[in-house]
Amino acid sequence: MKNYDIEATWHYHNGTKHPNGMLLNRFHVFHPSHRPTPYKIYKNAPQVSLPLDKNPVGTFTLDAISTIYNTSNSTILDLGTISKVLYFSSGITKKIKFPEPLGEVDFRAASCTGALYHIEIYLVCSNISGLDAGVYHFDPKHMRLDTIRLGDFRGYVTSSTADEPFVRQASAILIFTDVFARNSIKYQSREYRHAFWDCGTIISNTLAITSAHKISSKIITGFIDLQIGKILGLDIREEAPIVILPLGTTNHDAPACPSLQEAIPEAIASDYEIEYPEINTMHDASCLLTETDVESWRHEITREQKDSTNIIPLGKNVIPKEPLEQTIIKRGSTRKFSLESITLDELSTILSQSTKGISADFANSESLSDIYIIANAVDGLESGSYYYVKEKNSLEQLRKGNFRNASGNLGLDQDLPYDASVAIFMLIDLDKMLKQFGNRGYRVAQLDSAIIGGKMYLASYALGLGATGLTFYDDIVTNFFSPHAENKEAMFLIAIGKKEKPT
Numbered sequence: 001m002k003n004y005d006i007e008a009t010w011h012y013h014n015g016t017k018h019p020n021g022m023l024l025n026r027f028h029v030f031h032p033s034h035r036p037t038p039y040k041i042y043k044n045a046p047q048v049s050l051p052l053d054k055n056p057v058g059t060f061t062l063d064a065i066s067t068i069y070n071t072s073n074s075t076i077l078d079l080g081t082i083s084k085v086l087y088f089s090s091g092i093t094k095k096i097k098f099p100e101p102l103g104e105v106d107f108r109a110a111s112c113t114g115a116l117y118h119i120e121i122y123l124v125c126s127n128i129s130g131l132d133a134g135v136y137h138f139d140p141k142h143m144r145l146d147t148i149r150l151g152d153f154r155g156y157v158t159s160s161t162a163d164e165p166f167v168r169q170a171s172a173i174l175i176f177t178d179v180f181a182r183n184s185i186k187y188q189s190r191e192y193r194h195a196f197w198d199c200g201t202i203i204s205n206t207l208a209i210t211s212a213h214k215i216s217s218k219i220i221t222g223f224i225d226l227q228i229g230k231i232l233g234l235d236i237r238e239e240a241p242i243v244i245l246p247l248g249t250t251n252h253d254a255p256a257c258p259s260l261q262e263a264i265p266e267a268i269a270s271d272y273e274i275e276y277p278e279i280n281t282m283h284d285a286s287c288l289l290t291e292t293d294v295e296s297w298r299h300e301i302t303r304e305q306k307d308s309t310n311i312i313p314l315g316k317n318v319i320p321k322e323p324l325e326q327t328i329i330k331r332g333s334t335r336k337f338s339l340e341s342i343t344l345d346e347l348s349t350i351l352s353q354s355t356k357g358i359s360a361d362f363a364n365s366e367s368l369s370d371i372y373i374i375a376n377a378v379d380g381l382e383s384g385s386y387y388y389v390k391e392k393n394s395l396e397q398l399r400k401g402n403f404r405n406a407s408g409n410l411g412l413d414q415d416l417p418y419d420a421s422v423a424i425f426m427l428i429d430l431d432k433m434l435k436q437f438g439n440r441g442y443r444v445a446q447l448d449s450a451i452i453g454g455k456m457y458l459a460s461y462a463l464g465l466g467a468t469g470l471t472f473y474d475d476i477v478t479n480f481f482s483p484h485a486e487n488k489e490a491m492f493l494i495a496i497g498k499k500e501k502p503t
């Protein structure tokens, strides 16, 4: 099977690294006037308005991000809860005016590289209160659903996952897709990493809001790509399904599926036709083709634990009583950090609450990524580099010293990682992931790291701090944390600190 020819991933991953101290393609210019329309537009699709109630359901952010809710005792879904799940995952939470040609920009619930919003969300559901069974597209601009097909099509999704039990019993299923050109117009072939970074930050929100509403969910990354593309009517060279998230439970088996032959409404996914063959090649190489492929692919792995020395216990957890919805609405990537310190208790809370794990078809409740930290300014913690020993909820000191310059340098020589109190890097043993999961392990590795990053965003804002995702020079991150990080690849970076107050 092509999926296990893992040279394809190494070729893509190594070929899209920012070479040390330089951008992958220094000469590429993206002009803001070319910013693509940041959502898909359906022509003539019947629409369903989404009611929007932003009132908190009463769960604190830090509880919501740290609780895995995947029991069979799930809240019954209705249009109101679906609407909240979609809004707090990817709805428009603020508008900011910029000088022309950009003008007013809608910002969303989760962070996204370049604010290009290339991740779309679809819903495949049974009859639920307020909504007929069907296949729908979420339109965040108008807070409504575009109807793509009417009828109960869950059976097709279930069979594409080789009858995955959570998918089979779900009353609604979210499908996250990536519109390549909407992000590659700026980031070129690196886009395929961004697909999973930006889907991961959205899914952190989705998991938090579903857990707050006691809706069971599970991340599904193993499915027949083409079959899902067909249900949604996608041209998968342009827009590819990347993650499935079944929601809720029902006792009724999905009825026999209606035909997929009927024409569906036309849509424009991207204003531009831009192809980077590296992206399509990488995506194709990680596709699963049959139910047998999916079944034999699916297994859960656990993180390898390492012996640690120089262990420093973390501080105590601070649990601010801020409701999740409030945190999501106020979140936004920090554009300037003050050089002030955060406390060890704050750092401890962010680390422990963001890494309580996930329910996924590739990991049994535990995240797979390793966490490395540069502490620039943390009261109660010596400046230096650290490894987070999750199983002991402690830090292992790797090196002492003032590493602000290194922190800025690793984060693409930007001020943000220099000024931040901490820079937190997610790294992973990619070779091991690929041996376990084939090329599809690349999707899993990027996604797993990004979900932790997304949770860290929420934890930081709940604590009244600021945070921003950042890009990095790949190999010098590994070098900086080696020998501890030897043979690991950098997947995600988030900088956290105090926001500079406007003067």
Ligand SMILES: Cc1cc2nc3c(=O)[nH]c(=O)nc-3n(C[C@H](O)[C@H](O)[C@H](O)COP(=O)(O)O)c2cc1C
Binding pocket: 107, 108, 109, 110, 111, 112, 113, 114, 115, 197, 198, 201, 331, 332, 333, 334, 412, 414, 416, 468, 469, 470, 471
């Ligand atoms: C994975 C990731 C990487 C990012 N990299 C950078 C970066 O290198 N520099 C930067 O200034 N912002 C970076 N950002 C922040 C985005 O520009 C920001 O999320 C986007 O403009 C949307 O704004 P918001 O997060 O305030 O909603 C990154 C965000 C993510 C999720």
